[in-house]
Amino acid sequence: MSDDSLPAPPPARTAAVIPAAGRGVRLGPGAPKALRTLNGTPMLIHAVRALAASRAVSLVVVVAPPDGAAEVKSLLDAHALPERTDFVVVPGGGTRQESVRLGLEALPPEYRIVLVHDAARPLVPVDTVDAVIEAVREGAPAVVPALPLADTVKEVEPAGTPGDPEPVLSTPSRARLRAVQTPQGFDREALVRAHASVTGEVTDDASMVEQLGERVVVVPGHEEAFKVTRPLDLVLAEAVLARRRLNDGF
Ligand SMILES: Nc1ccn([C@@H]2O[C@H](COP(=O)(O)OP(=O)(O)OP(=O)(O)O)[C@@H](O)[C@H]2O)c(=O)n1
Numbered sequence: 001m002s003d004d005s006l007p008a009p010p011p012a013r014t015a016a017v018i019p020a021a022g023r024g025v026r027l028g029p030g031a032p033k034a035l036r037t038l039n040g041t042p043m044l045i046h047a048v049r050a051l052a053a054s055r056a057v058s059l060v061v062v063v064a065p066p067d068g069a070a071e072v073k074s075l076l077d078a079h080a081l082p083e084r085t086d087f088v089v090v091p092g093g094g095t096r097q098e099s100v101r102l103g104l105e106a107l108p109p110e111y112r113i114v115l116v117h118d119a120a121r122p123l124v125p126v127d128t129v130d131a132v133i134e135a136v137r138e139g140a141p142a143v144v145p146a147l148p149l150a151d152t153v154k155e156v157e158p159a160g161t162p163g164d165p166e167p168v169l170s171t172p173s174r175a176r177l178r179a180v181q182t183p184q185g186f187d188r189e190a191l192v193r194a195h196a197s198v199t200g201e202v203t204d205d206a207s208m209v210e211q212l213g214e215r216v217v218v219v220p221g222h223e224e225a226f227k228v229t230r231p232l233d234l235v236l237a238e239a240v241l242a243r244r245r246l247n248d249g250f
């Protein structure tokens with residue numbers, strides 16, 4: 001039998017790690033951010049459903065606040081989630097980086113593609129999730145969804161005292177800049193290697209893989225994949241949900 005007649009191997013299995021252990025300080029006082037509700041449903045449940053909506057994702061690892069794993073398990077049990085997806089909850093750490101690493105450690109060996117998705121981006125559309133997975137399947141070690149910037153960006157000398165004027169150092173060309181979202185998708189081996197070797201402070205996982213010298217590519221992001229960070233973002237998120245309900249006709 002020639003190689004041509006062999007059936008194609010099944011696509012590598014894909015898992016999602018959802019770091020949800022942050023406090024949400026910028027959102028103001030209240031429950032940990034991932035547990036706050038949008039339209040009566042915890043933000044984390046919206047995010048879990050958004051990732052599990054992809055038929056390619058068969059496992060979701062939720063990284064809970066360090067003392068909140070039992071509460072997160074009960075939340076997952078109490079909400080309708082796709083039966084074809086497995087769910088695991090692990091306690092997180094003091095930084096996003098540490099929480100992601102703890103989530104990675106919980107992955108069974110057969111998962112070769114890993115998505116890392118902020119619980120704080122609860123409304124990412126499934127088409128964006130699928131586009132990221134597709135680009136990893138096509139061979140990119142790291143894939144990030146991103147959007148062009150609407151604002152001009154200045155590099156400044158940060159003020160010693162908040163509120164003081166900050167001298168502008170430069171104005172980078174906006175045409176070459178992108179605002180990066182999640183889920184970010186990875187060849188698991190590259191991501192695990194990055195988390196084992198990059199020690200400095202970073203703000204996303206793809207930059208760690210970049211530091212290894214691996215290829216990182218951008219695919220189109222989506223305006224509804226914005227991060228709920230400040231109070232106004234809650235208003236926007238509820239407006240997006242209301243628009244979806246209208247469009248769905250109920
Ligand atoms: N120690 C941490 C810190 C953050 N995260 C998660 O990383 C994602 C992105 O972080 P961010 O939006 O900054 O959330 P917070 O750290 O909660 O926000 P803030 O900085 O305002 O406190 C969130 O889903 C958050 O729960 C985490 O799992 N573990």
Ligand SMILES: C[C@](O)(CO)[C@H](O)COP(=O)(O)O
Nearest residue numbers: 096118180181182203204227
């Ligand atoms: C990973 C991220 O969402 C990409 O934009 C972002 O960097 C997270 O930043 P945060 O300060 O932890 O919210």
